Amino acid sequence: MKRLLxxxxxxxxxxxxxAATAGTLDQVKQRGQVVCGSNPSLAGFGVPDDKGQWVGFDxxxxxxxxxxxxxxxxxxxFVPLSAKDRFTALQTGEIDLLVRNSTWTMSRDTALGVxxxxxxxxxxxxxxxxxxxxxxxxxxxxxxxxxxQQGTTTELNLADFFRSNKMKYEIVSFATNAETVRAYxxxxxxxxxxxxxxxxAERLRLTNPDExxxxxxxxxxxxxxxxxxxxxxxxxxxxxxxxxxLVGAEELGVAQTNVDEMTKSESPEIRRLxxxxxxxxxxxxxxxxxxVRIIKAVGNYGEIFDRNLGDGSRLKxxxxxxxxxxxGGVQYSPPIR
Amino acid sequence: xxxxxxxDTRAGEAAAELKPPALERSRVAAQLASLVSSPTNxxxxxxxxxxxxxxxxxxxxxxxxxxxxxxxxxxxxxxxTAGRPVGACxxxxxxxxxxxxxxxxxxxxxxxxxxxxxxxxxxxxxxLAPSLPRRGIAVFLFFVPFxxxxxxxLTGSTALGxxxxxxxxxxxxxxxxxxxxxxxxxxxxxxxxxxxxxxxxMPIVRLVCVxxxxxxxxxxLIALLFMANRMLPLFLSPGMQPDSLLRVxxxxxxxxxxxxxxxxxxxxxxxxKGQYEAAQSLGLGYWPxxxxxxxxxxxxxxxxxxxxxxxxxxxxxxxxxxVGIFDFLTAVEVSANVPQWSSPVTSVTGxxxxxxxxxxxxxxxxxxxxxxxxxxATESR
Numbered sequence: 001m002k003r004l005l006x007x008x009x010x011x012x013x014x015x016x017x018x019a020a021t022a023g024t025l026d027q028v029k030q031r032g033q034v035v036c037g038s039n040p041s042l043a044g045f046g047v048p049d050d051k052g053q054w055v056g057f058d059x060x061x062x063x064x065x066x067x068x069x070x071x072x073x074x075x076x077x078f079v080p081l082s083a084k085d086r087f088t089a090l091q092t093g094e095i096d097l098l099v100r101n102s103t104w105t106m107s108r109d110t111a112l113g114v115x116x117x118x119x120x121x122x123x124x125x126x127x128x129x130x131x132x133x134x135x136x137x138x139x140x141x142x143x144x145x146x147x148x149q150q151g152t153t154t155e156l157n158l159a160d161f162f163r164s165n166k167m168k169y170e171i172v173s174f175a176t177n178a179e180t181v182r183a184y185x186x187x188x189x190x191x192x193x194x195x196x197x198x199x200x201a202e203r204l205r206l207t208n209p210d211e212x213x214x215x216x217x218x219x220x221x222x223x224x225x226x227x228x229x230x231x232x233x234x235x236x237x238x239x240x241x242x243x244x245x246l247v248g249a250e251e252l253g254v255a256q257t258n259v260d261e262m263t264k265s266e267s268p269e270i271r272r273l274x275x276x277x278x279x280x281x282x283x284x285x286x287x288x289x290x291x292v293r294i295i296k297a298v299g300n301y302g303e304i305f306d307r308n309l310g311d312g313s314r315l316k317x318x319x320x321x322x323x324x325x326x327x328g329g330v331q332y333s334p335p336i337r
Numbered sequence: 338x339x340x341x342x343x344x345d346t347r348a349g350e351a352a353a354e355l356k357p358p359a360l361e362r363s364r365v366a367a368q369l370a371s372l373v374s375s376p377t378n379x380x381x382x383x384x385x386x387x388x389x390x391x392x393x394x395x396x397x398x399x400x401x402x403x404x405x406x407x408x409x410x411x412x413x414x415x416x417x418t419a420g421r422p423v424g425a426c427x428x429x430x431x432x433x434x435x436x437x438x439x440x441x442x443x444x445x446x447x448x449x450x451x452x453x454x455x456x457x458x459x460x461x462x463x464x465l466a467p468s469l470p471r472r473g474i475a476v477f478l479f480f481v482p483f484x485x486x487x488x489x490x491l492t493g494s495t496a497l498g499x500x501x502x503x504x505x506x507x508x509x510x511x512x513x514x515x516x517x518x519x520x521x522x523x524x525x526x527x528x529x530x531x532x533x534x535x536x537x538x539m540p541i542v543r544l545v546c547v548x549x550x551x552x553x554x555x556x557x558l559i560a561l562l563f564m565a566n567r568m569l570p571l572f573l574s575p576g577m578q579p580d581s582l583l584r585v586x587x588x589x590x591x592x593x594x595x596x597x598x599x600x601x602x603x604x605x606x607x608x609x610k611g612q613y614e615a616a617q618s619l620g621l622g623y624w625p626x627x628x629x630x631x632x633x634x635x636x637x638x639x640x641x642x643x644x645x646x647x648x649x650x651x652x653x654x655x656x657x658x659x660v661g662i663f664d665f666l667t668a669v670e671v672s673a674n675v676p677q678w679s680s681p682v683t684s685v686t687g688x689x690x691x692x693x694x695x696x697x698x699x700x701x702x703x704x705x706x707x708x709x710x711x712x713x714a715t716e717s718r
Contacts, residue, residue, distance in 0.1 A: 040658075040661065040663075040667070040671060041670070041671035041674040041675075042674065043674050043675065043676045043679065044676060047671060047672075047674055047675045047676075048436060048440075048441055048663075048671060048672075049675070049677075050432055050433055050435065050436055050675075050677075051435070051436075051444055052435070052436055052439070052440060052441035052442065052443075052444070052506070052508070053441070054441075077503070077505060078505075079505065079661060080661040080663070081661055082659065082661070085567065085661070088567060092571055185681070201674070201676070201679065204411065204676060204679035204680065205679050205680060205681055205683070206681065207415075207416060207681050208415075208416075208417055210417075313676060314411070314676040314677065314679070315676055
């Protein structure tokens with residue numbers, strides 16, 4: 001039995017190594033589609049619409065990668081994964097890329113054999129309160145009753161936040177998220193706390209969503225990033241720079257509607273970005289018009305955000321930390337040159 | 338007074354006063370009368386009525402009276418828009434019904450699913466309805482050409498000009514029915530073979546069957562599915578991974594077969610030994626004895642058990658959600674997260690609809706099996 005297990009483990013390692021060295025990009029090109037691990041359903045990030053098409057913020061990242069490689073954003077196979085399965089699926093080579101609201105942490109980045117490329121959404125814990133409470137900052141929540149889900153890091157962050165700001169609070173915790181939301185909706189607590197992305201989605205389920213407001217303070221770090229297997233630098237670079245190109249395009253004002261005109265632009269930065277007079281696309285195994293393809297297919301970072309999460313969607317998530325660095329956020333693209 | 342006199346008088350009175358029984362009192366009336374026949378019964382009746390009232394009235398209110406029937410998005414199902422408390426949000430179900438039934442199957446190709454379903458329904462109705470002629474042909478068509486036709490239609494084939502539809506796009510009722518139908522069709526014969534093997538006199542056959550049955554039955558289905566979906570890929574090279582729907586179907590079929598084997602073994606053991614001996618004394622070999630004498634009787638005995646296994650198999654298909662396949666229930670759950678429809682009543686509506694669907698299917702199976710039992714109950718006629 002022991003020998004059997006050992007040989008199985010060895011085979012697994014060899015296979016994993018084999019998968020890594022074969023070159024993900026070549027495999028993807030040969031297969032004709034990108035296999036992308038996704039969330040089975042997270043409002044704004046990835047849900048199937050009524051025609052069965054995947055839509056969402058994370059989904060558009062997968063489509064951007066497909067557009068960069070194949071000039072066709074539909075050449076993606078989405079594999080819905082649970083939180084538990086997601087890294088295993090990446091390690092075994094079942095998926096090429098994981099874009100599933102996964103928080104970038106040191107332990108995951110160093111111990112799981114996976115690499116996080118670049119943060120696409122800065123999430124973090126925030127508070128929702130009723131508008132009629134007249135509160136505009138989380139620092140005014142002294143003495144509040146807060147609804148929270150039991151046994152989560154959310155609960156610990158909450159305690160830390162109130163203690164470090166020397167505020168009093170009363171906690172009302174529930175086993176499931178649904179119960180917590182229902183309790184808040186029925187008026188058991190003054191505030192409800194969880195990650196921002198979820199807060200906006202939960203607000204839609206309240207009896208009167210317009211009577212609630214999400215406070216601007218973010219009290220924890222939950223940076224989401226696309227993830228790839230370790231050991232394939234070419235693929236890592238490709239996924240990472242597709243992400244940077246989306247942000248870079250927004251910085252330079254290159255959008256889905258004007259990308260063709262922009263190729264005639266005089267600006268050297270735009271000409272480099274769009275591959276008019278540079279060969280940066282070839283450097284990562286793509287055509288030089290890679291950014292043009294991406295922007296035509298899904299738009300720039302701002303457009304993706306607005307369509308799926310922001311004012312163009314029902315969630316109406318504020319850009320906040322996800323605004324460009326030049327507009328008070330932290331989304332920043334290293335220069336393409 | 339002498340005893341005989343008393344008896345005579347009573348007999349005489351009884352004879353004089355005896356009237357014909359009240360025939361007009363119907364069975365329903367008798368049943369109703371029994372509800373209030375004693376103080377205890379009156380209390381119990383009132384209690385039952387109170388419970389029924391407490392459960393039914395809110396359900397009807399939510400599902401029908403307060404329900405919203407038309408609309409294009411979540412706004413229609415908000416109390417603030419409707420200006421009254423809202424119940425079920427049916428436009429959500431109407432809008433997403435395509436997704437509930439076909440999952441992500443491309444819209445232009447959905448007719449292929451409909452054609453397959455139509456053929457299957459015609460063949461199944463033909464094979465199962467006792468009054469129709471030549472049911473043998475229907476059974477043959479269902480088991481031999483139909484699976485091939487269904488496979489080609491559903492997965493597609495470039496040679497026939499049908500665009501290939503990979504199984505990761507399948508979902509909803511399509512997946513639920515495909516998995517459970519295959520599970521039923523495979524588990525009955527495979528379960529029978531395992532049951533016969535377990536009672537075989539050949540030690541190796543018996544050992545293999547016992548181990549298979551006990552190992553598969555001793556593991557929860559959810560664990561089996563996890564193993565099929567997560568461990569199998571670890572052992573196989575990335576290029577030759579079996580289709581994930583296929584993995585799940587194999588897992589479900591094995592699990593159903595192991596349960597079925599034990600149900601059928603119960604039937605085999607319930608038959609008196611005389612039946613075996615009678616068959617042998619007629620000079621029948623093992624297979625003719627089993628196929629002509631033993632199995633027809635044994636299977637008839639365990640129809641309730643078989644149908645019970647089918648029904649739990651049908652409901653167990655909801656477990657495939659853990660391996661990322663969007664069966665009917667998952668399709669409903671996922672849809673409730675869509676921002677277009679998010680509202681306080683959306684998921685409750687979805688679950689109510691799912692409950693109705695599962696109940697309708699299971700109840701139909703249950704009724705058919707009752708009819709079948711009655712038709713086959715030859716001894717008690």
